[in-house]
């Protein structure tokens with residue numbers, strides 16, 4: 168199986184001009200086997216042929232590998248700790264008139280970026296301050312970004328939203344909910360490939376300088392080398408004193424242990440130390 172899967176990944180990499188070889192081999196093997204079963208093909212060799220002949224198949228497989236699932240406040244404890252204990256410490260001092268800059272990296276359809284926007288807005292209301300806020304939401308998949316820009320979500324993805332947030336930040340529309348335009352206007356959606364070796368942060372952000380980075384449920388799908396490479400970039404893009412949110416199944420690599428302090432025992436939130444060099 169190994170060699171044929173490597174060949175399939177090589178094909179996708181050439182076809183799209185994007186790195187498909189950095190995803191974890193066990194994930195890819197599972198997904199390809201699933202696709203072979205779905206299509207009732209005898210084996211991988213036939214699937215490899217199909218990839219070449221059917222123009223729709225490469226996109227289909229790439230979507231299967233770049234798992235898209237997301238939801239609002241997906242880890243409720245983590246987002247609650249961010250909202251109630253941490254967010255105010257990230258705001259610029261009113262006298263400095265600065266920006267609060269956040270990055271939702273691998274944002275899928277924008278559920279995570281909107282969750283951040285809600286938490287930030289709630290904090291600003293509570294403290295009655297109005298610093299400028301920029302939230303960059305990036306993903307490699309253009310159609311995911313389109314969903315984010317549209318700001319329309321089915322009830323199924325809103326499970327973590329409170330009733331108060333639902334009535335404040337959403338309007339019911341048909342079978343789903345539309346995000347308030349003021350919230351959407353806090354977010355800039357742009358394409359950014361976290362595996363692109365030529366850039367460490369979205370160029371639209373003028374390269375990093377983030378107070379808050381949320382990169383959840385993406386690193387876990389990478390092989391160990393790519394995990395480190397992407398982590399290096401996230402660390403570089405985070406301001407000293409800034410906060411990093413990881414997914415439940417993701418950890419800070421050992422070489423960053425003294426540069427990123429775990430804020431609580433739970434919640435997977437880390438603060439970059441002021442002297443954070445590696």
Ligand SMILES: C[S@@+](CC[C@H](N)C(=O)[O-])C[C@H]1O[C@@H](n2cnc3c(N)ncnc32)[C@H](O)[C@@H]1O
Pocket residue numbers: 233234235236237238241272273274275276279305306307308311359360361362363382383384385414
């Ligand atoms: C499981 S979703 C995570 C969404 C969100 N962060 C969350 O935790 O709910 C993984 C996302 O990573 C994106 N992705 C996959 N490969 C990527 C890459 N090379 N660069 C940027 N995003 C990527 C996928 O398109 C997908 O939207």
